Amino acid sequence: MLRYFPFILLVSACVILTTMAFLWVREWEEERLLTAFHRTASDQVLALQHKIESTLDHLNSLGAFYAASREVTRENFRVFVTPVINKNKTIQALEWIPKVPAEKRAVYQLRVREKGHPNFEFRERKPGGGMKRAGKREVYYPVYFVEPLAGNEKAFGFDLGSESTRLAALEEAVNTGQMVISGRITLVQETGSQFGFLVFLPVYNKQRSLNTVRERKENLAGFVLGVFRMGDLVRASFPQTSEKPELEFFIFDLFAPKQRQLLFPGLSKEILADELKFDLQFNQTIKIGNREWLVVIGQSGGGFYHKILSQSWLVLFFGLLFSGTLGAYLKVNLNRQFQIESTVRQRTEELTNVLSDLFDANESLQESEQRIRSVHDTVSDGIITIDEQGLIESINPAVEMIFGYTQQELLGKNVSILMPDPDRSKHGQYLERYMNTGEARVIGIGREVTGLRKDSSTFPLDLSIGEIRLGETRLFTGVVRDITERKKVEQMKNEFIAVVSHELRTPLTSILGSLEILKTGVVGDLGEEAMMIVNISFQSSQRLVRLINDILDIEKLESKKSDLVLEPFDLPAMVKVVIESSLGFGEKEGVSFAFRNYIEGVRVNGDRDKLMQVLTNLLSNAAKFSPPGSEVEVSILRKEGNIRVAVKDRGIGIPEDFHARIFQKFSQVDSTDTRGKGGTGLGLAICKTIMEKHNGSIGFDSKTGRGSTFYFDLPEAG
Ligand code: ADP
Numbered sequence: 001m002l003r004y005f006p007f008i009l010l011v012s013a014c015v016i017l018t019t020m021a022f023l024w025v026r027e028w029e030e031e032r033l034l035t036a037f038h039r040t041a042s043d044q045v046l047a048l049q050h051k052i053e054s055t056l057d058h059l060n061s062l063g064a065f066y067a068a069s070r071e072v073t074r075e076n077f078r079v080f081v082t083p084v085i086n087k088n089k090t091i092q093a094l095e096w097i098p099k100v101p102a103e104k105r106a107v108y109q110l111r112v113r114e115k116g117h118p119n120f121e122f123r124e125r126k127p128g129g130g131m132k133r134a135g136k137r138e139v140y141y142p143v144y145f146v147e148p149l150a151g152n153e154k155a156f157g158f159d160l161g162s163e164s165t166r167l168a169a170l171e172e173a174v175n176t177g178q179m180v181i182s183g184r185i186t187l188v189q190e191t192g193s194q195f196g197f198l199v200f201l202p203v204y205n206k207q208r209s210l211n212t213v214r215e216r217k218e219n220l221a222g223f224v225l226g227v228f229r230m231g232d233l234v235r236a237s238f239p240q241t242s243e244k245p246e247l248e249f250f251i252f253d254l255f256a257p258k259q260r261q262l263l264f265p266g267l268s269k270e271i272l273a274d275e276l277k278f279d280l281q282f283n284q285t286i287k288i289g290n291r292e293w294l295v296v297i298g299q300s301g302g303g304f305y306h307k308i309l310s311q312s313w314l315v316l317f318f319g320l321l322f323s324g325t326l327g328a329y330l331k332v333n334l335n336r337q338f339q340i341e342s343t344v345r346q347r348t349e350e351l352t353n354v355l356s357d358l359f360d361a362n363e364s365l366q367e368s369e370q371r372i373r374s375v376h377d378t379v380s381d382g383i384i385t386i387d388e389q390g391l392i393e394s395i396n397p398a399v400e401m402i403f404g405y406t407q408q409e410l411l412g413k414n415v416s417i418l419m420p421d422p423d424r425s426k427h428g429q430y431l432e433r434y435m436n437t438g439e440a441r442v443i444g445i446g447r448e449v450t451g452l453r454k455d456s457s458t459f460p461l462d463l464s465i466g467e468i469r470l471g472e473t474r475l476f477t478g479v480v481r482d483i484t485e486r487k488k489v490e491q492m493k494n495e496f497i498a499v500v501s502h503e504l505r506t507p508l509t510s511i512l513g514s515l516e517i518l519k520t521g522v523v524g525d526l527g528e529e530a531m532m533i534v535n536i537s538f539q540s541s542q543r544l545v546r547l548i549n550d551i552l553d554i555e556k557l558e559s560k561k562s563d564l565v566l567e568p569f570d571l572p573a574m575v576k577v578v579i580e581s582s583l584g585f586g587e588k589e590g591v592s593f594a595f596r597n598y599i600e601g602v603r604v605n606g607d608r609d610k611l612m613q614v615l616t617n618l619l620s621n622a623a624k625f626s627p628p629g630s631e632v633e634v635s636i637l638r639k640e641g642n643i644r645v646a647v648k649d650r651g652i653g654i655p656e657d658f659h660a661r662i663f664q665k666f667s668q669v670d671s672t673d674t675r676g677k678g679g680t681g682l683g684l685a686i687c688k689t690i691m692e693k694h695n696g697s698i699g700f701d702s703k704t705g706r707g708s709t710f711y712f713d714l715p716e717a718g
Contacts, residue, residue: 018319041282096145124162568717590628598636
């Protein structure tokens with residue numbers, strides 16, 4: 001929440017500023033409107049007052065006209081007032097009201113009747129509305145002249161003295177000797193709901209003293225009377241009212257009794273000035289003749305506040321909108337920023353974890369590396385790492401011991417420096433071939449090779465090479481073991497065995513010869529029992545001779561005493577000879593040999609006799625471990641650029657766990673199937689040695705119970 005503080009602060013500041021601006025604009029607006037309202041209202045009151053006053057002036061001039069004239073006839077009156085009335089639409093009528101004592105009533109009435117108004121008479125209002133003939137009074141104040149007559153016919157003849165308001169006004173006029181304005185009245189000619197008022201100007205008989213009320217009463221000739229309708233007056237005063245329909249006008253006559261004060265507008269319901277409450281209100285009292293009027297101009301809130309709304313609310317609206325938009329924008333940005341921050345924090349945490357893991361891993365890596373290094377440094381086998389070009393990348397101390405070079409002398413050198421010819425010159429080729437074809441001579445296989453020391457001496461060594469891939473690069477690690485000592489011991493052992501065998505073979509041969517003579521019976525009949533013993537001895541001696549021959553054979557092969565004579569020869573022909581000579585023991589085992597698939601006349605380079613020995617051995621094994629009646633199949637085929645001779649039997653097969661040991665000396669499968677088959681366990685070892693001497697190879701495919709295929713490969717001659 002705390003991180004949102006600046007955001008909240010900013011948005012709050014915006015909202016506060018907006019509110020302040022709103023209030024300020026509203027106040028300003030209000031003030032402006034109020035001032036404008038007051039100005040308008042006071043202007044209008046002034047206009048009203050002005051209008052009334054100017055109208056009253058006309059009345060005064062009519063009074064002066066009367067005062068100046070000896071007698072005013074109906075015609076004179078019309079001529080004088082018509083232009084005034086035409087100019088002032090606010091004047092409902094101008095009238096002459098004579099003071100008629102009761103005895104002159106008939107004369108007055110007659111005069112008018114003679115003037116073309118036959119029904120003229122003094123009248124008064126009926127209590128229920130309408131007019132009737134005026135009752136008997138001492139004095140009458142009838143409407144005698146009235147201009148214009150049209151529209152005012154009802155007033156013609158009306159006795160003003162018959163009605164209290166009018167009577168009060170005209171009496172007051174006499175009493176004061178002034179122009180008097182009546183309280184509100186409903187005009188007799190009124191057709192609508194307007195109120196009206198009358199203005200009385202007393203006219204006296206000439207050259208008489210008028211100083212006292214009595215004098216004035218006695219000399220009163222009549223009244224000049226102005227008839228006004230409030231509505232017409234207000235409308236004429238405020239021509240602009242139609243443009244400001246929201247303004248309301250009320251005019252009250254303050255001298256009238258409470259319940260009769262409302263002058264304008266004409267309402268059926270009485271309203272008191274105190275009851276008026278407007279949002280904007282302007283009250284002003286004006287003096288109209290002898291009376292005081294209260295003008296109330298009011299404006300109801302709706303229109304007024306609507307105006308304020310139009311500006312200050314706009315300020316508020318846009319201010320809040322701006323604050324909102326700003327807030328939303330900032331919020332989005334802040335959120336994004338927080339998100340980024342949290343992502344960064346998370347990543348940093350992860351990184352820290354990874355780093356500490358790495359650190360831990362590094363520690364244990366260092367530890368294990370140290371362990372590996374100490375193994376690497378102390379092991380008696382030499383370890384050499386080379387790159388794809390054959391350049392030495394690293395060696396361990398044992399390499400220095402074995403080859404007599406220092407580390408500095410070897411690093412970056414081609415590894416062929418450690419080999420005598422022909423390997424030395426061909427090493428690059430071997431490596432290249434392996435890179436391109438994956439065809440390995442040593443890699444992943446391991447073999448015995450010859451090493452070359454710094455002092456140019458050579459020595460036998462066991463070499464095994466492994467391949468390491470580090471991303472795109474390949475490295476080769478060679479483990480070398482100096483086997484000079486082992487070889488020496490082996491040599492001594494072999495020589496010993498050879499000597500022993502040799503020494504044994506001469507007497508054994510003579511024993512075998514002697515036993516054969518005994519068997520033939522040349523020296524006499526031995527009897528059944530002795531014959532049996534002689535036979536066993538003969539067979540054992542034969543086995544012994546075979547064993548000794550095998551031992552001597554292998555010893556001869558392994559010591560370089562027998563160098564093979566490699567010559568090209570016709571391979572199928574050789575195979576046929578071997579099959580021919582093997583028919584004998586094949587028959588003995590009940591097994592036949594077939595030679596069907598072969599490449600006619602194919603020639604290989606090799607020691608023919610030794611290869612015959614290899615094939616003979618393979619055929620003999622196949623026959624030995626095949627069921628009677630089965631067939632052993634010999635074939636010659638091309639395999640990976642070499643010529644392969646394969647011997648396939650359908651015998652017992654070779655158990656999986658024996659595969660690795662089958663070519664070792666004296667190894668035989670230990671099972672009831674193989675026991676009693678004779679043999680020395682040296683046959684395949686001899687075969688392997690012979691094939692190695694040929695730079696060829698020997699191998700087999702087998703499945704227990706389904707038979708085996710033994711084969712050897714040789715390069716084709718030419
Ligand atoms: P041996 O003189 O005992 O035959 P070898 O070296 O020729 O000696 O063979 C070693 C052993 O390999 C045999 O004793 C036998 O157990 C097994 N062996 C060799 N060839 C075959 C074959 N074709 N089928 C089954 N087992 C065989």
